[in-house]
Amino acid sequence: xxxxxxxxxxxxxxxxxxxxxxxxxxxxxxxxxxxxxxxxxxxxxxxxxxxxxxxxxxxxxxxxxxxxxxxxxxxxxxxxxxxxxxxxxxxxxxxxxxxxxxxxxxxxxxxxxxxxxxxxxxxxxxxxxxxxxxxxxxxxxxxxxxxxxxxxxxxxxxxxxxxxxxxxxxxxxxxxxxxxxxxxxxxxxxxxxxxxxxxxxxxxxxxxxxxxxxxxxxxxxxxxxxxxxxxxxxxxxxxxxxxxxxxxxxxxxxxxxxxx
Amino acid sequence: xxxxxxxxxxxxxxxxxxxxxxxxxxxxxxxxxxxxxxxxxxxxxxxxxxxxxxxxxxxxxxxxxxxxxxxxxxxxxxxxxxxxxxxxxxxxxxxxxxxxxxxxxxxxxxxxxxxxxxxxxxxxxxxxxxxxxxxxxxxxxxxxxxxxxxxxxxxxxxxxxxxxxxxxxxxxxxxxxxxxxxxxxxxxxxxxxxxxxxxxxxxxxxxxxxxxxxxxxxxxxxxxxxxxxxxxxxxxxxxxxxxxxxxxxxxxxxxxxxxxxxxxxxx
Numbered sequence: 001x002x003x004x005x006x007x008x009x010x011x012x013x014x015x016x017x018x019x020x021x022x023x024x025x026x027x028x029x030x031x032x033x034x035x036x037x038x039x040x041x042x043x044x045x046x047x048x049x050x051x052x053x054x055x056x057x058x059x060x061x062x063x064x065x066x067x068x069x070x071x072x073x074x075x076x077x078x079x080x081x082x083x084x085x086x087x088x089x090x091x092x093x094x095x096x097x098x099x100x101x102x103x104x105x106x107x108x109x110x111x112x113x114x115x116x117x118x119x120x121x122x123x124x125x126x127x128x129x130x131x132x133x134x135x136x137x138x139x140x141x142x143x144x145x146x147x148x149x150x151x152x153x154x155x156x157x158x159x160x161x162x163x164x165x166x167x168x169x170x171x172x173x174x175x176x177x178x179x180x181x182x183x184x185x186x187x188x189x190x191x192x193x194x195x196x197x198x199x200x201x202x203x204x205x206x207x208x209x210x211x212x213x214x215x216x217x218x219x220x221x222x223x224x225x226x227x228x229x230x231x232x233x234x235x236x237x238x239x240x241x242x243x244x245x246x247x248x249x250x251x252x253x254x255x256x257x258x259x260x
Numbered sequence: 261x262x263x264x265x266x267x268x269x270x271x272x273x274x275x276x277x278x279x280x281x282x283x284x285x286x287x288x289x290x291x292x293x294x295x296x297x298x299x300x301x302x303x304x305x306x307x308x309x310x311x312x313x314x315x316x317x318x319x320x321x322x323x324x325x326x327x328x329x330x331x332x333x334x335x336x337x338x339x340x341x342x343x344x345x346x347x348x349x350x351x352x353x354x355x356x357x358x359x360x361x362x363x364x365x366x367x368x369x370x371x372x373x374x375x376x377x378x379x380x381x382x383x384x385x386x387x388x389x390x391x392x393x394x395x396x397x398x399x400x401x402x403x404x405x406x407x408x409x410x411x412x413x414x415x416x417x418x419x420x421x422x423x424x425x426x427x428x429x430x431x432x433x434x435x436x437x438x439x440x441x442x443x444x445x446x447x448x449x450x451x452x453x454x455x456x457x458x459x460x461x462x463x464x465x466x467x468x469x470x471x472x473x474x475x476x477x478x479x480x481x482x483x484x485x486x487x488x489x490x491x492x493x494x495x496x497x498x499x500x501x502x503x504x505x506x507x508x509x510x511x512x513x514x515x516x517x518x519x520x521x522x523x524x525x526x527x
Contacts, residue, residue, distance in 0.1 A: 146357070152341065153341060154341075159313075163355060207345040
């Protein structure tokens with residue numbers, strides 16, 4: 001079964017859908033949409049460094065994305081305006097990444113692969129990494145669910161219950177870094193935050209509790225993966241963007257049905 | 261009786277500076293007491309509360325909380341992120357999960373039974389305050405801390421809310437520490453009032469504080485009106501008030517001029 005590239009693509013996409021549902025919900029709840037962007041853009045810098053130093057792409061992107069996550073958390077805790085900081089960091093990271101990658105001849109030809117991902121080229125080892133990472137991050141979120149939800153809802157209430165909101169913020173940032181690193185193969189760094197935000201936004205209209213929203217977002221993400229890959233197979237559209245386009249259509253449908 | 265929370269010489273600085281928000285505060289609250297902190301904007305009321313709860317580190321002095329003290333806290337202006345879908349029932353289970361029966365009992369006690377399936381964002385201001393109070397009661401606290409709990413409520417809503425607070429104290433025996441702007445109602449429902457303006461200006465029974473010159477200086481005409489209404493409702497206090505010499509208090513004055521325990525704040 002794993003010999004078929006299409007089957008591997010489906011499994012990689014579903015593995016990611018498992019974790020982007022709940023994690024994307026937190027991104028929406030905490031208005032961290034641009035946070036995802038800046039981490040994802042930083043990942044391009046990670047790709048460049050990984051190619052230059054000949055280390056694994058996953059390790060490179062994970063390291064840079066995690067550094068970015070810590071940096072943003074620290075700056076926000078010091079009272080900088082979140083949107084300005086993210087704007088500065090996000091685009092600087094992308095610019096430095098693109099400059100750095102131009103020094104690596106091997107990567108220049110391959111750049112669109114990292115910007116837009118290449119889910120159809122996912123190998124067995126990628127698959128193993130994606131599923132391991134997804135399950136670990138999901139486990140972490142489930143384990144700390146009550147704390148994370150409380151501090152996302154209101155930091156004062158969280159502190160009164162003995163929860164340190166800074167710890168929870170850091171945990172979410174690092175989880176985001178891991179997922180960005182995993183997803184760069186699948187949808188590429190330009191569309192990762194779309195995969196986090198769009199399914200969660202689609203599920204928001206229907207959900208009455210945080211848990212249902214996370215579950216709904218996961219289902220929308222999984223359906224988007226299947227629809228996008230189907231379109232890629234039948235209509236020969238690019239796979240990563242097709243997945244995000246499918247998610248966007250689900251979002252529109254959810255809005256239309258909600259109004260009706 | 262030992263204090264639930266006590267502060268000695270508590271000084272708090274504005275975060276990241278050495279500018280004091282509060283200077284040498286001695287404060288204590290006893291079991292079952294209703295204490296209200298009043299003071300103008302920027303007088304450090306919320307900082308005091310947060311320092312007592314341990315959310316703000318003291319620059320000097322110390323805060324002692326009784327061992328095993330359970331506190332139910334309703335912060336100021338709880339702004340919930342509307343992006344999170346949340347029913348009242350689910351909210352009551354954050355962060356500690358409670359049974360449906362516990363949740364419904366708490367909602368019933370605060371006068372909003374059956375609100376469980378509603379979304380938090382669909383509640384009125386008064387309903388939301390009651391839900392917050394219900395959630396604070398779920399841990400069976402020894403003490404409730406309410407930071408401007410009636411902000412945004414209309415006058416009948418405010419009166420009803422303070423009546424509820426008194427009921428809760430009577431039923432649960434919990435001490436209550438409040439920050440408030442609603443001078444009139446505060447005066448009626450508190451055992452003790454602490455008037456704050458960076459330091460403790462004056463402190464004591466509502467009758468004492470409302471007659472203190474520092475208090476009148478801080479609240480001016482508003483306080484005069486409060487006092488008039490207060491006296492109107494409790495004219496037996498006139499003798500005590502007139503017996504009290506009107507003298508100026510130095511900063512940090514915490515002594516109590518009320519002549520006898522006969523004048524308790526609750527009508």
